[in-house]
Amino acid sequence: MISKAFPSTVEPRVTVTLTSLIELAGFAVRIKLHHPQFRARQSGGYVSRFKGRGxxxxxxxxxxxxxxxxxxxxxxxxxxxxxxxxxxxxEREKPVFISVDNRAAMHFATRGVFKSVLAAKLAGLLAWTAQQQGDRIGGQLFTEQFCCELKPQNGRPAVLRFLDLLVKGTCGASAAIVSLEQVLARLTHHARPGSLVYVISDFRGLDAKAEIHLAKLSEHCDVVLVFVYDALEKALPTYQGRYRFTDQVREVVIDSADSPRLQAYQQHFADRQQRLEQLAKKPGLALIQCSTTDDPLACLR
Known part of the structure; x- marks a missing residue:
């Protein structure tokens, strides 16, 4: 498991730097955002037909x-x-609005990179792609303590402003947020009709009320849900033993011999995944699933 006890130097699996996000610009040329047949990855045969320019x-x-x-x-x-x-x-350019989850649960991984790092790289690739296609770039960053938005603007400075927000993880003008529902409610007010909206998250806290806001958003925008997860969240190791997990503050011990608890743990993830897949079958919505060991460029392509 990757530990969150940070070393003296920057650990690229645990945190991102502005330099690393700027370097993604060279890879963005391999991605195209406005594809008429955007197929939801791992979510069945549903095809979302994006409308193109606003x-x-x-x-x-x-x-x-x-x-x-x-x-x-x-x-x-x-x-x-x-x-x-x-x-x-x-419109000559289509607003691209990228919402990024930076809550505590995103700062976790057992292999690959932290979910938060993967989310930042996905967001960076999307922002550079939008800029290279001549679109305006705006975004949202949220935690359990705050939520802030950047209005879509043109050019490289807009991308750098968004990347700086991802690296710093905070901003001056923000609103107190306690739930995913509230975040998505704000998103419906900040994403203009005709926008292409990406929500990059592990979607913890997704419930019926949150889904209502996503449905409302998809009425006027094309919405792509990018589901970020770690393999351990999907399934615990099959070999017998007691496993200790800690975030340096709290500690949880799971006994793999405890079958009911093991099944409940795995079912909880399966339910969330299935909920997202069902949601992505609705008009105006699509789904991409990306694990912490996946290449973010491959996920978006």
Whole structure:
């Protein structure tokens, strides 16, 4: 198991540096975000059809035969007494909004890298890819204590600002957060309609209320859930013995001979995984699953 007792030098399996995230720019050319057949990894045969570029309101004009009645501008219609419809134009760039989970449970791994490190690398690759495609980059970082957002902006400075947030793990203006539901509720307000939204997390605390916010978000945005996990969370070792786990503060001992507890542990993970897979079958949602031993570039490709 990787220990969180940090050595004197930076351990790349445990923490990320700004330099390491900047170096990901060279690998981002191998990824394409707006693919018309984005298939959910390990989640069945569901195909999410992403709409591509977002649409932005341009003007209101008098309604014409054949116009979509859902685009009627009721405010202008009421004010003028004549039916008007909204006209939209294609945005030159699509906002890409990346939400990253940095809660305590993300600072864990038994092999590979910490989940938090994997999440930061995935986010970095996505941010550089968006920048190279000419899209605007914004993001969200959350822990049990705070949640903060960066408004989508253009160019390399926007990426560097986001990467700096990932490395520092905190920001000046933030809101106190205690649940995943509250984080996703904030996300629905900060991600503009037409955005491509990535949520990178182990999704601990995902419940019916949190799912409502994801469903609401997917009505106006394309949402990709990136499920990050460690192999030990999926299944405990099969050989007999007592296993001690610690975060240097708390300690848990699990006896592999305790079959009921072992089955309950593994079922808890399976339930969360299945919940995500079922959620990803809904329109506007897709799922990527990535373990701490996986190559983040391969996961996104």
């Amino acid at each position: 649409m932005e309101f341009e003007e209101a004009r008098i309604y014409q035969a054949g116009d979509d009645i859902r685009s009627i501008d009721w405010r202008v219609t009421a004010r003028t007494g004549t039916t008007h419809t909204k006209v939209f134009r294609e």
